[in-house]
Amino acid sequence: MIKLAALIPLFPLLGFLINAFFGKKISKGLSGTIASITVLASFIVSILIFMELHASHEKQHVVNVFSWINSGSLQIPFEFLIDPLSSWFLLIITGIGFLIHVYSIGYMHDDEGFTRFFTYLNLFVFFMLLLVLGNNFLITFVGWEGVGLCSYLLIGFWFKNTAYNNAAKKAFIMNRIGDLGFLLGIILIFVTFGSISYTEVFDKAGTAETSTITAIALLLFIGAMGKSAQLPLYTWLPDAMAGPTPVSALIHAATMVTAGIFMVVRANVFYSISDVASNTVAIVGVATALFAATIGLFQNDIKKILAYSTVSQLGLMFLGLGVGAFSSSVFHVTTHAFFKALLFLGAGSVIHAMGGEQDIRKMGGLWGKIKITAITMLIGTLAISGVPGLSGFFSKDEILAHTYEHSKVLWLLGMITSMLTAFYMFRLLFLTFFGKFRGTHEQEHHLHESPFSMTVPLMILAVLSIFGGLLGLPEFWGTGNWMHHHLDPVILRKNDSVLSHETEWTLMILAVAAAAAVILFAWMVYMKNRVLPVNKEEQLKPWQRVIYNKYYVDEIYDFLIRKPLDVLSNIFHKFLDVQLIDGIVNGIGSGVKSLGSVVRLAQSGNIGFYITSMVLGVVLIILLTFLK
Numbered sequence: 001m002i003k004l005a006a007l008i009p010l011f012p013l014l015g016f017l018i019n020a021f022f023g024k025k026i027s028k029g030l031s032g033t034i035a036s037i038t039v040l041a042s043f044i045v046s047i048l049i050f051m052e053l054h055a056s057h058e059k060q061h062v063v064n065v066f067s068w069i070n071s072g073s074l075q076i077p078f079e080f081l082i083d084p085l086s087s088w089f090l091l092i093i094t095g096i097g098f099l100i101h102v103y104s105i106g107y108m109h110d111d112e113g114f115t116r117f118f119t120y121l122n123l124f125v126f127f128m129l130l131l132v133l134g135n136n137f138l139i140t141f142v143g144w145e146g147v148g149l150c151s152y153l154l155i156g157f158w159f160k161n162t163a164y165n166n167a168a169k170k171a172f173i174m175n176r177i178g179d180l181g182f183l184l185g186i187i188l189i190f191v192t193f194g195s196i197s198y199t200e201v202f203d204k205a206g207t208a209e210t211s212t213i214t215a216i217a218l219l220l221f222i223g224a225m226g227k228s229a230q231l232p233l234y235t236w237l238p239d240a241m242a243g244p245t246p247v248s249a250l251i252h253a254a255t256m257v258t259a260g261i262f263m264v265v266r267a268n269v270f271y272s273i274s275d276v277a278s279n280t281v282a283i284v285g286v287a288t289a290l291f292a293a294t295i296g297l298f299q300n301d302i303k304k305i306l307a308y309s310t311v312s313q314l315g316l317m318f319l320g321l322g323v324g325a326f327s328s329s330v331f332h333v334t335t336h337a338f339f340k341a342l343l344f345l346g347a348g349s350v351i352h353a354m355g356g357e358q359d360i361r362k363m364g365g366l367w368g369k370i371k372i373t374a375i376t377m378l379i380g381t382l383a384i385s386g387v388p389g390l391s392g393f394f395s396k397d398e399i400l401a402h403t404y405e406h407s408k409v410l411w412l413l414g415m416i417t418s419m420l421t422a423f424y425m426f427r428l429l430f431l432t433f434f435g436k437f438r439g440t441h442e443q444e445h446h447l448h449e450s451p452f453s454m455t456v457p458l459m460i461l462a463v464l465s466i467f468g469g470l471l472g473l474p475e476f477w478g479t480g481n482w483m484h485h486h487l488d489p490v491i492l493r494k495n496d497s498v499l500s501h502e503t504e505w506t507l508m509i510l511a512v513a514a515a516a517a518v519i520l521f522a523w524m525v526y527m528k529n530r531v532l533p534v535n536k537e538e539q540l541k542p543w544q545r546v547i548y549n550k551y552y553v554d555e556i557y558d559f560l561i562r563k564p565l566d567v568l569s570n571i572f573h574k575f576l577d578v579q580l581i582d583g584i585v586n587g588i589g590s591g592v593k594s595l596g597s598v599v600r601l602a603q604s605g606n607i608g609f610y611i612t613s614m615v616l617g618v619v620l621i622i623l624l625t626f627l628k
Helices: 001-027 027-054 084-107 114-133 136-155 161-193 200-206 210-227 236-242 243-252 256-264 268-273 275-295 302-322 324-352 371-385 393-408 409-435 441-446 452-472 482-489 501-528 544-548 552-604 607-627
Strands: 059-073 074-082
Touching: 001 059, 001 074, 001 114, 027 084, 027 114, 027 501, 059 243, 074 084, 074 114, 084 114, 084 243, 084 324, 084 452, 084 482, 114 136, 114 243, 114 256, 114 452, 136 161, 136 210, 136 236, 136 243, 136 256, 161 200, 161 210, 161 236, 200 268, 200 409, 210 256, 210 268, 210 275, 236 243, 236 302, 243 256, 243 302, 243 324, 256 268, 256 302, 268 275, 268 302, 268 324, 275 302, 275 393, 275 552, 302 324, 302 393, 302 409, 324 371, 324 393, 324 452, 324 482, 371 393, 371 409, 371 452, 393 409, 393 452, 393 501, 409 501, 452 482, 544 552
Parallel strands: none
Antiparallel strands: 059 074
């Protein structure tokens, strides 16, 4: 079955081609069904391959698809690598992707671009599958660039809105900055090892200078910073909310933003060798996690809150990668895919019920109106807040435990981030579903639960958010950590925990107590005291206004980067382009025109003049011949 791995990306590609070329000739419902079935087919094949790999003693299989690049010493076959890491990500991408496709059938039903939307979705899934399946850095890079292109198409899906187009361009350009680092890293890998194949490069990693490995790891991490929205390349992700809500779920939960995590885990041997690179990853990760969590405290757009939550959670994952907890970060990627997809799709259901409204200040009292959405979003909120028993509790606790072993300061910052997460998520929940309805009478009249095509994926994701933590139960519970054992063959240099069981229990109790205290505080503020967010920015305190405006990072980038580049571009245009280049081109044209106006005088039409000129020419030629 493993030999059929090529079918996994082939099915979504087939769905893309059918909808792209025949979408206008088939019904909307059929195009959505085709797109969903192709992803389901990939999911089924992924399950079969995962089961075969899990039962096999050989944990690494290379599937050669075709000969690709053969140029001198550069030999790059088009190969897929099936191992515990890629097989697990295949399940996440196709499984969550299929649920999002089904949800989109109901959510996008009345949109005039319905078929085009599913065309883009299928293409997005194809490139993401290519990214995780590739057996070398170049195939991964092709998938990497492909999801960047598709994110541009999906974020700017409603292209008639200029603001949405700007958000799409922002995502595309900011990702190109990170991609340049990734590309330079690949070039340095080839120069150093003479290959970009994973198996060959990782086998030779120990033979290179540590400084070279550090440079490679940092360049690859720059690519991850762009794709997974880490400081300072994170600002595109909140703006990506311009796309339809299923796009937000697809990008933020299981696919594009996890690409950076996947790539760092795939290249974990580099980060295990280089302490500088690992520490950089950990510091950037925890800084991003805390920074984004504070911004989420004062946002009022339901999707923007979840967007900054994603940035923050990604920061925690990179914190885990930086301290060597690679398996724990993959575990959190998995649980995050469950509850974040649930929260985004739940937010879409709320927006659907509210007739397009996204401001939580205009919601309230929705618990009894959209019961399924409310209950499932409660489960997602409990999971992301680290409430015991749910998936987020186990994965987040693992990362924090490994961080405590590495650095007490980083652990404390991670704990603060977790507390802030619980607060802003329950703020969202209380303001959206409880209290009195604060919208218009028309919105209240419009309130209704979403169709089954939207609520069934919510219920499935809710179940996964509850039981997903079973994949990584701590060793001291006597069950063995399945996720760690599964990824053991991929983690080339392991950082086994040396914490005592007593310390782990203490850290777990502290995390639970902190989450409980913050949730209680949020309940007192928004439920007991009925505090509501202010309607005008001027009513905020100065420090609150700074956070509400996202620390003015976009404005700072605009002032320090965009405006100077605009000035420089205008100078180049005025002096280099208009005066120098245009001057040379126009000068040549004017010179030819002037020369022509003089030479044309010789064309008088007088035959005698022509004969005389010819004779003089012949005489001149004869004289020149004799003079030689």
